[in-house]
Amino acid sequence: MQFKLITLLLIFGAFTLQAQIQTPQPSPSATVTQTIGLSEVSVDYSRPAVRGRAIFGDLVPYGKVWRTGANMRTKFTTSTKLKIDGQELEKGTYAILTIPNKESWEIVFYTEYQAGGAPAKLDDSKVALKLNAKANAMDMAAENFTIAFGDLADGVSGNMYIMWDKTVVWVKLETPTDEMAVKSIEKAMAGPSANDYFSAASYYRSSGKDLNKALEWVSKAVEMNPDAFWMSRQKSLIQADLGDKKGAIETAKVSLAASEKAGNDDYTKMNKASIAEWSN
Incomplete structure (x- = not known):
């Protein structure tokens, strides 16, 4: 039994040594x-x-x-x-x-x-x-x-x-x-896109920064892309955070109509729930 154990250890040691060998x-x-x-x-x-x-x-x-x-x-x-x-x-x-x-x-x-x-x-x-x-x-x-x-x-x-x-x-x-440089220049000269304003506003809200600035940016996003129900939804949440429940309800209704038109059940449900909450 002892001989078998020693043999197995020697074999295992040989494989371990082989695994460590490196050649160029x-x-x-x-x-x-x-x-x-x-x-x-x-x-x-x-x-x-x-x-x-x-x-x-x-x-x-x-x-x-x-x-x-x-x-x-x-x-x-x-x-x-x-x-x-x-x-x-x-x-x-x-x-x-x-x-x-x-x-x-x-x-x-x-x-x-x-x-x-x-x-x-x-x-x-x-x-x-x-x-x-x-x-x-x-x-x-x-x-x-x-x-x-x-x-x-x-x-x-x-x-x-x-x-x-x-x-x-x-x-x-x-x-x-x-071609790439001209496109980059044209984009920069045209100013931020609706998505840029939306992303900035969303970050400011989620990180607890200046909500008035977030509202300014998200309002620009909604103005540039009025059918984007997710943008108007974000605007309503920022308005609610600022204590403007009346404004939040009006914006949520805009998001609700757009989400129903787009067939997005999730946003439709969220907007209805928020309107009910802010109406109390």
């Missing part, structure tokens, strides 16, 4: 993030090394789909829509798949990014964007596979470089910076 990955993971104008672009990928091997046309065959790195597929994420070499790509996350050839590469932004190796064949329904990029020779070899951003121009565009061994390809990324 041969193709370490990396993340590169770049802000271009008002857009943020990031790439998550693995970085295999040359290690004296022949790369393109050998380790990475010409004419076949490549995961563009090692381990999991290289993942490309953009916070806004982009133009890549003139073609539009919607905001989101994609796999960067490539088909290297001696003179040029096909670069594919693929919707199925949560996978390991490259697909044997591209599914056209998952191709968000496809383009060709010239394969250029580098004077100095890149030992580790590298993706980088550069040539950032006036906050509106930049290049994404894919480099390994003595080969580099790149694509131009253009962001909707001007």
